[in-house]
Amino acid sequence: MGLKRYFFPTVLASCLSITGLVANVGDGAALYEGTTSFQNGAPACVVCHHVENSRVIDGGYLAKDLTKIVSSYGGVDAGARETLKAMLLKSDDMPSPVMVKAYNGKELTESEVNDLIDFLVNADSKDVTSSNSSMGFVISGIIGAAIIFVLLNFLGKNRKQESVNQKLYDRQLNSTWRD
Numbered sequence: 001m002g003l004k005r006y007f008f009p010t011v012l013a014s015c016l017s018i019t020g021l022v023a024n025v026g027d028g029a030a031l032y033e034g035t036t037s038f039q040n041g042a043p044a045c046v047v048c049h050h051v052e053n054s055r056v057i058d059g060g061y062l063a064k065d066l067t068k069i070v071s072s073y074g075g076v077d078a079g080a081r082e083t084l085k086a087m088l089l090k091s092d093d094m095p096s097p098v099m100v101k102a103y104n105g106k107e108l109t110e111s112e113v114n115d116l117i118d119f120l121v122n123a124d125s126k127d128v129t130s131s132n133s134s135m136g137f138v139i140s141g142i143i144g145a146a147i148i149f150v151l152l153n154f155l156g157k158n159r160k161q162e163s164v165n166q167k168l169y170d171r172q173l174n175s176t177w178r179d
């Protein structure tokens with residue numbers, strides 16, 4: 001009995017800790033989005049920038065959309081990683097006075113910068129448009145609703161389909177006193 005009782009909580013706890021580990025180790029998407037905090041308390045990029053990617057929420061539009069930033073610096077082969085790294089490692093070298101100010105004294109670490117760049121390279125390689133991703137949401141909603149309707153219908157197939165009094169009523173219609 002005891003074993004059975006602890007089985008579900010144990011499985012749940014294991015799943016949660018595995019997801020936690022996966023999300024924390026080297027995950028640039030989580031850093032970009034702020035799900036994982038930067039070591040020195042820097043603000044998440046998502047506050048000001050948008051990246052079109054299914055792994056992260058919609059971002060701010062104060063600054064440039066970074067979805068295609070790697071291509072705009074010529075791609076990985078042309079040294080886009082190094083260009084980005086040089087911009088992000090020291091707050092003084094950041095590409096805008098707004099960023100210099102926001103990150104001053106809250107420098108990103110080298111591994112954080114590498115993870116962020118990995119994420120940006122990955123996001124740039126995906127061909128997602130915003131209309132696509134929201135259509136996907138609508139379509140999965142419709143499919144989900146259809147499944148629920150079918151399931152409910154199936155679950156209710158033994159339900160009473162006529163009124164409780166129907167049998168009494170039928171019997172009365174057939175009863176002999178009428179004639």
Ligand code: HEC
Nearest residue numbers: 043044045047048049062063064069095096098099102116
């Ligand atoms: C407080 C707002 C803010 C935050 C937070 C912020 N940025 Fe920026 N960023 C800007 C602004 C403003 C610019 C310059 C104007 C523009 O490109 O729209 C800029 C420019 C950039 C550029 C240069 C774009 C180009 O076309 O050359 C890159 C790359 C960049 N940011 C990356 C990041 C990354 C990565 C983070 C997270 C570590 C981040 N930014 C966080 C406001 C911000």
